[in-house]
């Protein structure tokens with residue numbers, strides 16, 4: 001049985017993109033560390049099994065991750081997708097699931113790891129911003145990159161407008177990365193991801209555009 005485990009902490013829009021996607025899995029399971037996560041209600045509407053492992057009920061990261069690992073031992077996931085999961089996992093957990101643990105991050109890594117990526121992008125004046133799906137490694141937001149989407153930063157952009165346009169792209173690249181993984185099209189060699197049969201069109205994004 002191929003099980004996809006999706007870990008969430010909040011809104012759950014990336015989770016929803018994985019629930020909507022046509023994926024070759026037998027079972028999708030959603031786990032939240034936050035009992036109030038809006039995503040839990042969405043998952044329930046989809047009729048997906050949901051579980052809460054409330055991090056506040058554990059004295060430290062190690063014991064929380066041990067409880068999470070216990071659940072993984074039951075589900076034996078083919079893949080664990082971090083979809084807005086806001087807990088930093090212990091090195092031990094990450095190492096154990098390293099080659100089947102992926103994350104969606106709202107920046108073009110390695111730029112802007114961590115939080116508040118859109119505000120930081122605006123502050124730095126970058127003209128191109130975006131999102132990344134990557135394998136998770138012990139170093140936060142630094143694992144091998146699977147796919148990225150880039151968008152132009154517009155002069156009138158605010159944190160909210162930027163985050164909204166990036167999120168639309170997150171919802172496109174996350175299901176794509178998961179599908180590649182599930183279908184066995186991703187190969188990880190020395191920390192670099194190779195994708196079987198991926199389109200290799202060469203597109204240049206100018207931002208702002210070149211003068212005519």
Ligand code: GRF
Pocket residue numbers: 009010011012013014015039083084085104105106167170
């Ligand atoms: C997304 O921007 C994701 O990239 C980041 O946290 C946000 C979660 O949004 N890690 P949602 O819960 O998927 O709607």
